[in-house]
Amino acid sequence: xxxxxxxxxxxxxxxxxxxxxxxxxxxxxxxxxxxxxxxxxxxxxxxxxxxxxxxxxxxxxxxxxxxxxxxxxxxxxxxxxxxxxxxxxxxxxxxxx
Amino acid sequence: xxxxxxxxxxxxxxxxxxxxxxxxxxxxxxxxxxxxxxxxxxxxxxxxxxxxxxxxxxxxxxxxxxxxxxxxxxxxxxxxxxxxxxxxxxxxxxxxxxxxxxxxxxxxxxxxxxxxxxxxxxxxxxxxxxxxxxxxxxxxxxxxxxxxxxxxxxxxxxxxxxxxxxxxxxxxxxxxxxxxxxxxxxxxxxxxxxxxxxxxxxxxxxxxxxxxxxxxxxxxxxxxxxxxxxxxxxxxxxxxxxxxxxxxxxxxxxxxxxxxxxxxxxxxxxxxxxxxxxxxxxxxxxxxxxxxxxxxxxxxxxxxxxxxxxxxxxxxxxxxxxxxxxxxxxxxxxxxxxxxxxxxxxxxxxxxxxxxxxxxxxxxxxxxxxxxxxxxxx
Numbered sequence: 001x002x003x004x005x006x007x008x009x010x011x012x013x014x015x016x017x018x019x020x021x022x023x024x025x026x027x028x029x030x031x032x033x034x035x036x037x038x039x040x041x042x043x044x045x046x047x048x049x050x051x052x053x054x055x056x057x058x059x060x061x062x063x064x065x066x067x068x069x070x071x072x073x074x075x076x077x078x079x080x081x082x083x084x085x086x087x088x089x090x091x092x093x094x095x096x097x
Numbered sequence: 098x099x100x101x102x103x104x105x106x107x108x109x110x111x112x113x114x115x116x117x118x119x120x121x122x123x124x125x126x127x128x129x130x131x132x133x134x135x136x137x138x139x140x141x142x143x144x145x146x147x148x149x150x151x152x153x154x155x156x157x158x159x160x161x162x163x164x165x166x167x168x169x170x171x172x173x174x175x176x177x178x179x180x181x182x183x184x185x186x187x188x189x190x191x192x193x194x195x196x197x198x199x200x201x202x203x204x205x206x207x208x209x210x211x212x213x214x215x216x217x218x219x220x221x222x223x224x225x226x227x228x229x230x231x232x233x234x235x236x237x238x239x240x241x242x243x244x245x246x247x248x249x250x251x252x253x254x255x256x257x258x259x260x261x262x263x264x265x266x267x268x269x270x271x272x273x274x275x276x277x278x279x280x281x282x283x284x285x286x287x288x289x290x291x292x293x294x295x296x297x298x299x300x301x302x303x304x305x306x307x308x309x310x311x312x313x314x315x316x317x318x319x320x321x322x323x324x325x326x327x328x329x330x331x332x333x334x335x336x337x338x339x340x341x342x343x344x345x346x347x348x349x350x351x352x353x354x355x356x357x358x359x360x361x362x363x364x365x366x367x368x369x370x371x372x373x374x375x376x377x378x379x380x381x382x383x384x385x386x387x388x389x390x391x392x393x394x395x396x397x398x399x400x401x402x403x404x405x406x407x408x409x410x411x412x413x414x415x416x417x418x419x420x421x422x423x424x425x426x427x428x429x430x431x432x433x434x435x436x437x438x439x440x441x442x443x444x445x446x447x448x449x450x451x452x453x454x455x456x457x458x459x460x461x462x463x464x465x466x467x468x469x470x471x472x473x474x475x
Contacts, residue, residue: 018399
């Protein structure tokens with residue numbers, strides 16, 4: 001078999017897989033939203049405000065409800081030391097956007 | 098057309114044979130390039146899906162939360178504030194919200210205790226999130242012990258475990274009755290954690306927020322739009338770890354491109370010289386180099402993007418899990434819905450495939466335009 005045939009075959013397989021990933025994404029978005037609906041309903045009934053992503057500190061658990069100076073809450077010169085502090089940017093209002 | 102296709106195929110055959118002659122170097126290049134795309138695409142897919150999911154899920158968050166501040170910190174809010182807020186025109190459905198944090202010394206985890214406004218558990222009972230169920234090995238009917246504010250022990254029966262599908266918001270939740278909540282934290286009647294309110298006309302929310310702040314200067318209103326915006330800044334490119342990943346990736350790519358653009362190896366120059374000497378046109382040499390760049394960059398791009406898709410949407414995001422977990426002992430196990438932004442994928446394509454291909458062609462063009470004899474001699 002010619003080398004170019006092998007190359008195009010590999011490229012074709014990759015393209016088909018990419019198309020399959022795209023179709024999977026479209027399918028999940030339209031058919032598998034049960035969990036999303038359930039979560040949204042829970043947020044509404046329990047009046048939740050945040051995602052449960054970082055439970056390491058109370059001010060990282062509820063990011064939107066934390067004090068504006070919470071990274072420095074232990075004492076005035078205490079820099080943020082929790083790893084999740086490096087994943088979240090400052091609020092838009094603080095950045096002046 | 099057929100002749101043109103055949104010519105391209107012949108050049109590709111030759112290019113692939115040429116790449117195979119430097120197998121070690123090119124395989125390493127392919128792997129590193131794929132890894133680079135994989136890393137960037139993983140960050141892109143993960144952050145976009147998480148932001149999208151947050152924006153959809155948190156649409157049901159309270160329209161406005163009013164916190165009382167004392168010495169710059171969140172304080173419990175007295176119920177007389179409810180009447181003051183109720184008097185503002187346009188406000189509807191004002192009530193106090195009871196929630197708080199409990200540090201469990203047994204698992205060294207922080208739990209979020211919430212008193213539901215509707216259908217709260219009966220006194221003496223709680224509903225727990227999946228994360229707590231896993232860490233405390235507790236399920237329906239089991240008892241979980243707590244230590245009250247004054248040190249006296251309390252035991253509450255698990256009446257329900259919250260659904261696994263909602264773990265992204267409920268993993269560390271404990272739903273508790275108002276009576277048990279107040280007993281646990283020693284919170285007096287007439288105090289709430291904060292106040293939740295609705296506004297009849299959504300356009301008036303900022304005006305109502307301003308009125309709340311004017312009427313009650315020691316409060317801080319948090320609007321739903323602000324809650325939603327909070328998650329826009331998550332994994333923002335300026336946040337620490339993302340800057341590290343991006344700068345490492347960009348640096349690696351610059352080294353690639355620099356290596357290519359700064360010139361060809363003596364062997365490659367000699368190859369071009371021989372090809373020119375046996376009758377190849379400059380355009381043919383450039384075409385060969387174009388295919389060389391395309392073979393490497395397109396294969397790496399497709400492989401990197403596919404691997405990133407599988408990594409983010411089919412596995413528990415192993416690459417980010419340790420970073421996301423941080424020092425948490427309780428972490429939700431969630432699977433994101435694959436929301437993909439085609440614009441981001443296109444950007445990644447143009448930022449990786451195009452510069453590499455161009456960087457391959459430029460030095461070859463310089464070598465191909467020089468006299469073959471001098472190229473071979475140099």
